[in-house]
Amino acid sequence: MKKVESSGKTIDEAILMAVAQLGVQRDKLEIEILEEPVKGFFGFIGAKDAKVRATIKKTIGDRTKEFLMELLTYMDVEAIVDVTEKEEKVDVELRGRGMGLLIGHRGETLDALQYLTNLVVNKQGLKYKRINLDAENYRRKREETLRRLAKRLGYKVSKTRKRITLEPMNPFERRIIHAALQNDEYVRTYSEGEEPYRRVVITTK
């Protein structure tokens, strides 16, 4: 973590010095007062400067990277953790060997890692940011697959006039199916059953 100690005639002046030295905004710094200023006679005899220690605060993105790197070490998986922090979310891309292990069956391990990371990095209650975890573009490819599946099955339902119930999916995956057939002329979709076995049903309009 980057930190500096700086001094000035007043605490404000010392903080200003630290801001200039670190080159980041004031609200990104954690300030610790080391010495209060002493005025002294005539403003100089026995006067002492204020002294502060300024530390750059860790962002949620920093904490995400730290947590995942350490977690992967314990899992004995070597991977590159690419973090992109935005205003309201953090996108993480994992790359390397052994990604299949991190994705798991139908992405269940990836979902578990994403859920735990969300909890850990948002624990300290700064501004909440959603963490999106992906490995080897798994989520994008899966979305593509689901969209194609939806179109194919939608077509089948419109031809056979028989409803189709899909296998259980998580909310994110169900939403992809619903969205893919949202504007279909002949079929409509809805979900039934209880989590985690909730399924999408495709039926005629």
Next chain:
Amino acid sequence: MGELVKFIAQSLVDNPDQVDVREIEGEQTVVIELRVAPEDMGKVIGKQGRIAKAIRTVVKAAATKNNKRAVVEII
């Protein structure tokens, strides 16, 4: 495997120094017992056991690398 469980648990709870993990090695299975402070139980179990399930999923994945079955028990 115990180290992994300990790290995840310590990252989740408010009292990391009270996290205790014990490993019981079997032939093909390793049982990992996890103990946390009573007020932190919710932090490792979650609503309808959602957090516990996520911990087990991650540990299971890591264990397959060593051709072992890992069972996490929260005590």
